[in-house]
Amino acid sequence: MYDHTKQYRCTIIRGKSQKEMDDMLPAYAKVINEICPCNAEEFEAKFNNSFQLYLPESERVKKTLDNHRTEISGKLFGMYYFSEDGRVYESERTQKFLEDNDQPAFFKDICYKMQFPNGTQKISTTVADRIANDICVRPNAFLIKFLCIAKTANITVTKKEIGYYVLNSLDVLQGKANPYEVLEAVTQDRKAGIERDISVPGKASSYCWQHINEQMNYLELANLIRFTDDKCVILNPNETETIELFANDWDKKPEFDVYSYDLSTVEKRKIFQYEWDAYFAKISVCADKFATSAASLIVDVEEPAKSGQRKEKASVNLTEFGDEGENVVYEYEKKRVAEFNQRLVNKVLSLGKTKGLGYDIQSVIAEPGDMSEFVKYIEVKSTKRLTCPDIKDSLWVDTLNITRNEWIAAQQHGEFYSIFRVYFTRDGIVMFVLANVSEKFKDGRMQAVPTTYRVDFNNSAVDSVIIPEVS
Template sequence: MNEVRTYKIPDEYFFRLHHVRPRFKNDVEEVLLYVATSISEMTVLPEKEFNDELNKVLFGFNKNSTSTKKTIDNWRTEISALFAFIQETEGHLQPGITAKRLANNQYLDEFFNYFLFSFQYPGGHIKSQNVIKQIEAGVRFKPCQFILQLLIEGEKLTGKPFSITAEELTQCAYFDLRVTRDNRHPKLVAELILENRAHNVEYEHKYQSLWNEKTQSFPSKGDVYRYAGDILDYMVLANLLNHKGTGYYYYLNSENKEAINFHLSHLVWFNEYDKYYEAENISTSEIGALEEIWFDYVNSFDNIEVFAPHLDEREAENISALIQEYYSRMKVEKKVPTKIFGDYGETLVLAHEYLRTKDKSNRQHLINKIPTQLGVGYDLQSIEIEKKKRYIEVKTTKSRKAINSNRFKLTPNEWDTAETLGDNYFIYCLTINEQGKNIFIIQNPVKQHELGNIKIDKNLVVEFSKTSGQWNKLLEIAH
């Protein structure tokens, strides 16, 4: 009988990386969208007042109304620390760019790309004493970029798509200073993983340094691997990775090469900690003073086009051909508008409107995107079959899984326009996820508000119910 081989990081190289783990991990997309939409218009407030307002928001999420204040405080801390939703200036807090962008765009894959782009160890997402431990250990590690490179190197070695588990990532890289401190090349890590697989090696996880005196036990495998697993899961939510199998093997999403290449070719680093690597003594107050700078740093990235959702080549070709077909039929106008493509959701709804009126009207030339700079209070001009116009404001939510998203923001201009146009004003709430693309159509939101079918707060955050309108499947061109 063959002896089972085990693999263990040598003690002198073992160092456990960790970060804040949100208690709402299973609902992370829904929670982040809810909070971002709620706080994005909050004003600059003293810390206590801002936190009190944010707590009210969190108490309003799902079943949180029965939660304790301590639980809500923990949620608030986790959201602000890990995801940088809040920026601080001289004791006053305000919503960060990360929160505002998510509230405005509602593209969760875009949000997680920004999050992963700046995420590093050490970083201001953990307590100062833990930052000091990472500095003293010499850790300098960008997990997203490393994981992408690791999977690429594995594919080069095997000649086929390469996947890893959270266990393999933890044991062969995440907790190994030869990687996180000494910059061991991802190719060598891929070779190690393949060698361990070839010999059916089991991984030793009960490290002495992880012994819990309180429980008198070692953590479970799941607890040991959860930090690497979190980052892998966030990379799935960013559409950088896919996963398969019950043991969750993670592999590159080959359809998102543009974003993957951007992460690999644009390496950024928060360097405010660098001067402390050679210091003999580091105080928590020194490191704590850098937190404000850290959150400003995370919120400094914006307008990265490759992170925003894009039509794939086939979608773009099909929609262009569809619109060209309709314009070629028109006697009054044969020129196709130049601004067909741009915003992802608006373009999909534009095609939907062409298909909705297919063969029922000769007025498709009136279906157009409206340039943002005109500020008319809607995104698209469409038509009704009976010679009327339909003015459409598009609100798109894009997530990995289906989430219960029934909230969006309006601008004062959009609300004023809705009041003016009445029954001709529509809001199309387009939801895109792995289950498909659907639109919730609200006609005359002002009237729906008066009827009590939608709620609107002082910041024009709209919350709709199933009585506010109706769901429709997005009409798409058959491939």
């Protein structure tokens, strides 16, 4: 029998604000990709020296840098791991993010693999306490299932109710409750006019709610939930497949079995830590299903219009563009050129499907002056994230991949070559234009790091030929 009065504060590592998490993810990935693999004894100095460039001077202190390295990018996000060979490697999760630039997908994977107990916190105290209290749950899967049931019952639940009845409930955290009886407890208390809250004698509200706010922030960064103005929580109707995947796992045991480990000695705890870090650094088996469509980022969180009332549509219809930033830029360029001179519109060409060019769109300058009909070349790079980057933030950084052909085209076309960085966000589309890319590389405003190499060889390099037997 579910007893919601049994409360348990099941904390997670404290991160930063939602906006900071969105902004810092590319910086974490950039730094880790540049310095890994490296020897474990070098990792701290290399990370801290590189990452301090993305922090205000007041925060460039060892304690803050260590927190970004060990707690957030390491334990919370699983972006690297220590191997038993004495080296530090970037994780599969980091590699995938650098390839697809899909920030919500990154957070979906984090939320999907989140479990209690886990190896992100101090084993001898925090993890030991979780074990002593029989904690065993996939919290995000349970919560998503609970929200699905509430939606079916046409019940909108508040953030406060989720905190008290789900994320701070001992029965839920022990895997003893099911979401149906939790929703029943919520409705019964509502009928009785009872409003529950989380409180700890002598502690501020922030102490009681920090872990709950953090968990729900990550679910929103994962594009799975939204908050209404009256602090209710709704599921993103455009993420049905991922939501169903989470919900179907609500009653499954955590994938990593903490209870199978003997944590009685330092040496045994070290083995546990290595194995947890390696597990969490890998993407989940469902990661290929977590791709975020551009249209799914736009969610109407207002109350449905009453019968007979017309509701205005969102100002930006991302469905028109699909997931291709190239389409966005192509339509933008045609409109821009047409406003300058309709005769030049047919010079705007979408060439993304033509391999080897080094650019996606061929357009024209279309600005007053002698060069108005000169050709310009545009390479489009898209990314998806919940929030929009703040262009006024001098410490903000982003990272993208370009091919060898794109690099050559940037050098060849000079001031006539641009990269359009297209951001699909919950507020719509924004494009950052990086003009004259080659010049920016020369003056240091952009950096390029080679990440792949083409290896050519002939018969003189072959040491042996093996023809395996095939049964």
